[in-house]
Amino acid sequence: MERVLIIEDNNDIAELEKDYLNVNNFDVVITNDGEVGLNRAVNENFDLIILDLMLPKKSGFEICKEIRKVKEIPILMVTAKKEDIDKIRGLGIGADDYIVKPFSPNELVARVKAHLTRYQRLTKNNTSGMKQKIIIGELAIFPEELRVFIGDNEIKLPHKEFELLYFLAANPNKVFSKEFLFDELWHMEAIGDVSTVTVHIKRLREKIEKDTSNPKYIETVWGAGYRFKK
Template sequence: MNILIVEDDLNIAELEKDYLGLNGYDVTIETDGSLGSKEALTGNYDLLIVDLMLPNKNGFEIIKEVREKYEIPIIVVSAKNEDISKIRGLDYGADDYLTKPFSPAELLARVKSHLNRYKRLKGHSNVVSLISIRGLDIDATSHKVSIRGKEVSFTTKEYDLLLFLAQNANVVFTKEHLFDRIWGDDSLGDTATVAVHIQKIRKKLEKDPSNPEYIETLWGTGYRFNK
């Protein structure tokens, strides 16, 4: 599996590369934001690790550009610990956020988790290949989503969550169940990320996100996809 690290602190980048390399990953480093974006857009990578504060182009811009073309997992690694930076990173399409300093073992655990989930998602063959519900089309073979005829880009987690809910339409799921199902027991996040991702999905699908047609909130219970 090929991993791209875009990090201007070469000492940190080399440490990440060495640890991931010892565990069987092929790792490339770019220390410049513009060059990192260009390299990420080649399509040669299975996962991107990106810092936010970079010369010439920041991490938010890179995430946005990559997400417009690819569904690969994106992990933000940054010294910025503010909630607004984490939320903004997720809004732009990141799948995870690590705050410096962190242990190489923690980074490895998250890399493995995201890559394993991404591979399962891409290789899932026991699902209905096409789901069409009131103008929403989900193609589980090509992993494409269209709303009212217009294709919409989703992060891996957004797509995984939407597909799971649509495949189990009219079934109510708690946040805890969805977190365990989509993020997995090895995730180091919390159930609050479920609500964040639901909001992001609604913004992309709904004519009026405050009055959702597809994913309904059942207060005190969870969420349900209305078929």
């Protein structure tokens, strides 16, 4: 049974989330405290984390950054304010998705299932020996190890950023629209936001490009999408 950690200080919301996830055969743990939640997230085994933005003692932003230093499991951030969406997108904290309160519990369950499916598919593929390493210039991608290097320096990527980079690099010189990439890698057309692709491309460039205004690897084809240059 897959384990989900809910870090949420509103107990009514947390219990509602837990009830719906339990019905869908998830083992759910709740914590209402930011520091306790971070400790459990880092030191225990969970398959996905639902993380509220505003928490006592430590914010969701801080917790997400700390988790990303040691784990690549999916993180779904929850916020009560639409204005915080831009912060989640722009800070590059490593969250895989976000959802705004109030939301449908069924939508939450759908997003949890979608992210777990994608993460499990990625990790399964990376233990199957089917994917080949890619080396282009200074960039080296090792899918079986989920590791990326620029020269001798390892670049830490959350699993969704890794998956996007590998897909583009494995299909060099082809142009892919944001809509295609979103459908191909997120499989969440009905409940997602294609701007998620733009955010992940921005984060990737900040990590692998020397000059983000003149990218060497991931090129924007205006009006069409993105292309990995080889």
